Amino acid sequence: MSADRSTVNVLHVDDDPQLSELASKMLAAESDRIVTETVESADEALDRLEPGAFDCVVSDYEMPRMDGIEFLRAVRARDRSLPFILFTGKGSEEVASEAISAGVTEYLQKRGGRDTYAILAHRIENAVDAHRASTRAENRQRRLEQILKTVPGGVVQLDRDGQIVLANDRAEEVLDLSTPAFDSGAEGDSARRSDDTDGDPVVDEDLPVDRVVESGAPVYGVRRTIDWPNGTRTVLRVNGAPVFDGAGDVESVVFSLTDVTDHLDQRRELASVQSRLEALVGNLPVVLFGVDEDGVFTLSEGQGLDALAVDPGEVVGRRVADVYDHPDIHRDLERALDGQSVEGRYTIDEAVFDVVYRPVEGSSVGTVVVGVARDVTEQRRREVELRRSRQQYQALVDNFPNGGVFLFDADLRYTLAGGEGLSDVGLSSADFEGKRPNDLFPADIAAELEDAYRAALDGETRVFEQSYQGGHYRVRVVPVGGDDSPTDVGLAVSEDITERREQRQALRRQNERLEEFVDVLSHDLRNPLNVATGRLTLAREECDSEHLDDIDTALDRCLELISDLLTFAQEGTATxxxxxxxxxxxxxxxxxxxxxxxxxxxxxxxxxxxxxxxxxxxxxxxxxxxxxxxxxxxxxxxxxxxxxxxxxxxxxxxxxxxxxxxxxxxxxxxxxxxxxxxxxxxxxxxxxxxxxxxxxxxxxxxxxxxxxxxxxx
Missing domain, CATH: 3.30.565.10 (Histidine kinase-like ATPase, C-terminal domain)
Structure with a gap:
């Protein structure tokens, strides 16, 4: 049990007064801290739940007018953190999942006997003690935050690992705390560094946080340089002092920050931008090129000609005709030199390239044609595969009964559509070609389809159902080419299951009526059996009889039969x-x-x-x-x-x-x-x-x- 021995006031809600009386006695026997008040309905409990009146709520699940989950939601609407334990005879994954989603603190099934109430008492005390400790910590944190926010300078508090615990408004402004600016200076963190007051780098083991944590002494005048991802730099003067915990160890460090930023040299900034630009152009997946009036390369940058084992930079100063012995290239370049914009596709050594030429008039650097060359070999291969896929699926599409079959491309546009079900919704194959789902269907249906299509292009299979124009359809969307790998083509199959769904709904309604009967039967039998189990426990404490063991065995057998009978009946009704x-x-x-x-x-x-x-x-x-x-x-x-x-x-x-x-x-x-x-x-x-x-x-x-x-x- 907890070292905190203060009283725990519990409100117990159960529509069975015998079970309530039994629970009160059992809890009192298990803990001298717990004081229990009982009510028989959730409505009465809500009337009693004044702020601070109770430390914990224990509630049954199946109750008239308002069940335990509805009661839990009503309590959570008033108090998000009051400990709430669902103590119920109806145990199922569905109820437990609902309770967790609604914010339950603990979930415990009634089984009778002293062990169950010992567990319940233990969980009540643990939940209440944890809640009280959390409340005290939150109050301390709020007081500290209020103090820090009133300080005019920048102040941050870091934990022992260098992570920000809190910061005042000025610190948030200076540090731009969309990302943590201060850390312990882990190896490889090149975006931020520490300098001393002379501007000399501080080695890792002397970083401000580590120095204060290790020595327990303040640091003064450390300069902290922050290089932001957008290329700007902030320089701060940092003073830090330790905050100790109750054991005298450094719990965290508080820093004061003063912005002492100096502007960077304009030429260095321009040089940095130029360097990044050259690196970007040099790694482009295409080749940017320039050709002068004599047909000589004046510029060639990028990585788009890997298939030809050509380094673009090496061709500068050479004639295009000497580098590429291809008549179509020579012809299109001559047209571009004559002032025409030209686009061409060339096959060289089984690789396919798209090239765009644009003339430039009046250039002062001598380049009269600029262009872009792009390797489209893989794209061409996919186009051929797509045509083959269309041929393979055409027969299926034309004869698919009771629904439709659709092929779509990487832009989510339909490339093939057919099936007997299209005419049922007033559409034809021609209506689909080149269109996206949002061009044909209502927004909600189109959004779900497009989400599934994108997933299929990433290699994922999706199966779901949709209702459209009075019909209900089962849709299966798969990648063409195999699961778990990206593709440029997807397949969707839509099957009309309207009649099957109507039959299923009729069966569901019938099953719901049967399930209601089974639930009532189970509840009405379990409650008296739980009372009998509890009374048997009390009887063992008052007398010793050989008949008590037989009664215990018979009660366990009854509960087991009820549980299996309920499961058996539910499997016959569940959808x-x-x-x-x-x-x-x-x-x-x-x-x-x-x-x-x-x-x-x-x-x-x-x-x-x-x-x-x-x-x-x-x-x-x-x-x-x-x-x-x-x-x-x-x-x-x-x-x-x-x-x-x-x-x-x-x-x-x-x-x-x-x-x-x-x-x-x-x-x-x-x-x-x-x-x-x-x-x-x-x-x-x-x-x-x-x-x-x-x-x-x-x-x-x-x-x-x-x-x-x-x-x-």
Whole structure:
């Protein structure tokens, strides 16, 4: 427990008065600091939550009128930091995720027994102590910031690593704190340096921050020179003093800054600009050239002729005709010398170049033609590949049923479009050619398409759904040329799933009604069972009877059956949301969450499949748990890829052939204490994805579950 023994006032919200009474007694027994007040609704709790009245709120999730998440959001609207613990009998990833997003401090599931309330008491004290410590630190920081802001000179506070903790307005102005200007002078930091008062460089170990931290003594008169990325320079005179922590160690350093900037010499600045310009021109991916009236190169800069192994600078002073023996070049240069603007494309040694010539009249330096030469060999190759792609996809585009097929280029313009579904929305193939999505579709649809198209050009596959003109479409966008590598061409396939979606929505509504019934049933059963578990704990403290252990076992069995029954029912009603999922990553995560003891796992699978990730995890968790529960302690489990799915095999006792048809029945189990719902849940998840699951005998005589009909991503 914390060394701070001050009272912790807790407001406990639960619509079940028996559970509230039990919680108050348990918390009082666990901690003499905790004082609990209880209310039965979130509305009543909000009326009681005056500022400073309570140090922590503990709330149930399922309550009438306002559930625990809605109550949490209402509390957060008043106080962003008041500790709030969601203490609920409804445990699920969805509820936990919602609670975390809403700003919950802790999330704890009710399970009955003293251990649960010991954990709850510990988390209450930790949350309150942390909140109080944070509040004290924030108050100290605000006071220090207020003092620094009133100082007229520039003041900054740096931590031991040389990072700025805070700065007053003048320091922000002087240092332009869009990026940190002061640091510990790490090796290689050429943008900033330290000089002493004579202008001599300060070596790394004598930098102001390091000197103060190491010696604990102030420094005075250090000159700090800052060279900004825009080419300007600021010179500061720096005085620094240490700030000590409670143990007497240097916690941070406070510097005062005085701007003593001198203007740089104008000629040096011009020389620096000229040097950068020459470096830029010399590394351009094209060649800038000039030719005089005699056809002699007077200028050649850049790196655009690598394919010819020609150094542009070496051709200056030589005739163009002597360097390039190409009749088309000679012809176009003569036309440019006659005053015409000319553009040409030439093939030299299997490389392709685009060249632009522009005449210059009245030049004083003797150059009468300037131009740009650019290597377009790779671009030309891509153009040829694009034409081939168009031919390959044309047959698919012309005959694609129930939707459309589209090719697009690096500018997101359609180069090919077709399919029987185009006429359903009043468009034709000709309407698409040369257009972008925002030329054809509403802004929201176009934005989503263009985002997916850009991703495909970067090598990424996207799958999503869109509604347009009363129809609903599943869109798959892929790069042409393979995933994970940039490309200039992408492919989009749009499938009309309107009828399928309507059927799915009708099923979802039916499932929602069933799920509401299951939730109510689960809640109404769990509450009295939790009360019974708590009362059993109290009864053990008052008497000793052999019947109490049997009651405890029966209560645990009831809770386990309720949990499995709820999961089984929900898998029959839940909708799926598929996306590309890494199969090895899901298997590895499930292996970490299931109690596997001495069992071993090997995975012979790679790549991604299209699945609902949450449901897929339930498949592997149940298959792994089934192998562990029915096998020896050291059972070996293998997950391997199939051409259209995956398989999970173990070397356990296996399943007799005459019982394999029964293993997927709800409630069927051969393991002691098993509920018999695990494999039924697996089959329901497979059915909801449109997969098939079968059980056979593995190579070592154990059980082998094969899931097929799975789509690869």
């Amino acid at each position: 799926i949301d598929t996306e590309p999922v890494s199969l090895p990553a899901v298997v590895d995560e499930c292996w970490q969450t299931v109690e596997t003891g001495d069992a071993t796992l090997s995975v012979d699978a790679a790549g991604r499949i299209v699945a609902d990730e949450s449901r897929l995890k339930q498949v592997f968790e149940n298959l792994i748990r089934n192998a562990v529960d029915h096998g020896d302690p050291g059972v070996e489990i293998v997950v391997e890829a199939l051409p259209d799915g995956f398989a999970v095999t173990d070397d356990g006792p296996g399943i007799p052939a005459d019982r394999r048809d029964n293993v997927f029945e709800a409630g069927y189990s051969t393991a002691t204490g098993g509920t018999g719902f695990g494999l039924s849940i697996v089959q329901r998840i497979a059915d909801s994805h449109g997969w098939s699951i079968t059980v056979t005998e593995g190579g070592a005589g154990g059980a082998r579950f094969e899931v097929t009909g799975v789509e690869s991503a």
